[in-house]
Amino acid sequence: MTIYRADLHIHSVLSPCADLEMSPVNIVKRAAELDLDIIAITDHNSTLHGPLTRRLAEERDIYSLFGAEVNTREEIHCLCLVENEQQRQLLQTFIEENIQRIPNNPDVFGYQVEVNEDEEIIQEINYLLHAALNKSIDEVSEFIYSIGGIFVPAHVDRSKYSITSQLGFVPPNLKYHALEISRNTQVADFLRLNPIKPETGFIRNSDAHFINQIGSITTELALVDLSFVSIANALMGQNGSYILPHIDS
Template sequence: MRLTYDLHIHSALSPCGDEDMTPNNIVNMAYIKGLDIISVTDHNTVQNVEVIMKVAKKRDILVIPGIEVTTKEEVHILCYFRNTEDSKEFQDFIYRGLPNIKNNEKLFGRQLLMDENDNIIGKVDKFLLNSTKYTIKEINDLVNRLNGALVPAHVDKKSYSILANLGFIPNELNIKTVEVSSNYFSLSTKILNSLNGYNILKNSDAHYLGDINEPVMFLDLEKKDINSLIEYLNKSWRNKG
């Protein structure tokens, strides 16, 4: 099946996310734009994912449980899971690794929990933009144990990317898929050479509704379900040169 996607969207739970990024607004914008699959990947938390999955069922949009983690190396990585139970177990692990620092709402924005009617039902007090105490390898090990998929985020950026901060993608991580923020054809030769042999996702990293992907990026999956997506992200499609 040829399916349109955006696997990197922030809700109003991320302090940097616009407060219009509510469950219904995200799902309805994805529906208007003609997307088949989305993932809401808030910073270091999955607490708005389950409600967004409920809302998306009304629109026949598949939602992948996901999270964007900031590692000890200050690298952003996207982690995807087969069910909400696994994503919550992973979140609990990540949350324990965050510094016990309270969010400054005036400086960074509110971290909003919402219900399926877009009502604000609470806030997260701990500041979610901090780096965790865990290395990429430690996080990768847990993602693998939970049968999820790990995808380095926006590897072409000059900050918070695995290539910018480490200079390379460690082979021991056995990563199959990476995310870029730019159009593939505008990437530098150096970046393209670094990505030879990896599957490439082009997500929006949307913090505002209008930034969510247009239906121009496609994945070829066996079925429109979470397991097929995870298997796709973990499958090697090309030989690394």
């Protein structure tokens, strides 16, 4: 059993709201400086920086998950994480087939660029990645489970783009691996207001949009081995892997 420190919610320069410094090269460099063990680039409705980030992360012994922060039809942000390139492509296709195509205006919303390891622009995405999909949170959850991914409603306590801000409650039948809670709310306070499955695990991540935010808050996972399956098990608190309790201040 080993403890790993994870930041599973990081935006790259592909996200219109993220800083242009947030290239995969810079993100991985910063994660290595901070000794993070596990990271995930979760851009708004895009997985495109996953493969480059993983290659760079492997060189520094960091485990990098593929994923995206998907915006559901209800405008609920959800972290969708997958293990391999085949699943990443399925997720990318699902997003591209279901996202509402609104043209991006970079002057208003920011640039959405894919870059290479020399930080040269490969492509600019011309539709707004912050838009919602034509799929409900249940449908997105179902899809992620069907491809073997991890599904985590994001920043559930926030007053915008969260399950509580958009629905007012956590649907009792929604399938998820864990919930992400922001640094501002103690788990006990959230539970007092929101009746949910008692076995629910909570993770905290930086939701970094700027380099100096990476790893500013993390989750410690006790894993039987460093693998996608064990990370999923930890979020569910099963098969010997688990989330270490957060020290709420």
